[in-house]
């Protein structure tokens with residue numbers, strides 16, 4: 001079977017690995033010059049580690065990543081909730097902190113050791129289905145025929161647009177800011193910290209390497225907004241971004257399939273984006289190998305929608321300005337402090353999905 005994977009982000013790379021380990025070699029193209037250097041996603045869940053354990057990728061991720069052992073939620077200076085992060089059901093006990101460029105490098109190296117090389121500087125321009133095949137035209141002027149084409153080409157997916165698949169949802173007006181920094185003497189090297197600075201403003205810190213942390217918040221300058229004293233050694237990256245919450249109407253149409261951000265996007269609250277793409281890729285590879293491609297779209301659409309809905313509830317709760325929503329959030333935190341079952345549910349969601 002001839003398969004084209006468009007996009008060598010975490011989704012496309014995972015899909016190519018999951019196929020290659022079952023002896024099906026796909027062609028992978030990416031419009032970039034080389035592998036990405038952006039540190040976007042920083043949390044790898046135990047579900048992703050389970051998926052990537054079959055190809056030996058997890059071992060390498062675990063060697064480099066920081067196991068995040070606990071989460072602390074502050075309302076102003078008050079520690080409202082502290083909980084251990086632990087999965088009861090997974091072989092991999094917790095979430096790993098690692099910048100996305102390192103994750104992608106490990107995925108790309110593993111793929112290359114399986115004999116598949118990503119073709120960089122090749123963009124898919126367009127395609128059309130002709131009978132039993134898909135005819136593609138790439139930026140190198142080549143026309144090629146494939147049995148299947150997979151859009152793992154991110155939020156602005158050419159594959160999705162070319163297939164006329166609607167991407168329903170909305171764009172949030174507020175701006176978020178991000179910073180990756182090296183800190184001296186930060187006392188929580190394995191803790192995820194969320195602070196509600198004031199009503200409507202939330203900032204988060206996540207360990208992503210030795211003395212290295214990701215800060216993100218719905219404010220203009222996250223480092224200035226973070227209320228605890230920080231001894232900053234180096235600022236590796238600062239930036240701003242906006243959030244869209246969208247899902248493709250269907251994840252497949254004829255011989256065309258969508259996975260990862262091409263199929264859905266949402267807020268970074270909960271850090272699920274990359275992990276959902278990895279899960280899409282694993283499911284799609286399984287459906288290709290088992291020849292039940294009809295199953296892919298309904299299975300992944302349902303699961304991704306569930307996770308996106310939970311993430312949206314969490315975003316609304318932690319960024320709420322209204323008095324009612326703030327009381328609801330405080331009540332949930334107080335209940336979680338007293339009810340181990342709620343603590344475990346929150347912990348499981350953070351670690352596993």
Ligand SMILES: Cc1cc2nc3c(=O)[nH]c(=O)nc-3n(C[C@H](O)[C@H](O)[C@H](O)COP(=O)(O)OP(=O)(O)OC[C@H]3O[C@@H](n4cnc5c(N)ncnc54)[C@H](O)[C@@H]3O)c2cc1C
Nearest residue numbers: 007009010011031041042123124154260261271272273274
């Ligand atoms: C600031 C920021 C912070 C984030 N933080 C987190 C987090 O903490 N946790 C988390 O899980 N997620 C996070 N995300 C989301 C995460 O980065 C994405 O969900 C993830 O990168 C999706 O992977 P992907 O492979 O589906 O798409 P992408 O990573 O976008 O990869 C798509 C690839 O397709 C290529 N491409 C596009 N068009 C074409 C074409 N026509 N032809 C050939 N190639 C093409 C692109 O060059 C790119 O390499 C964050 C995102 C941002 C922006």
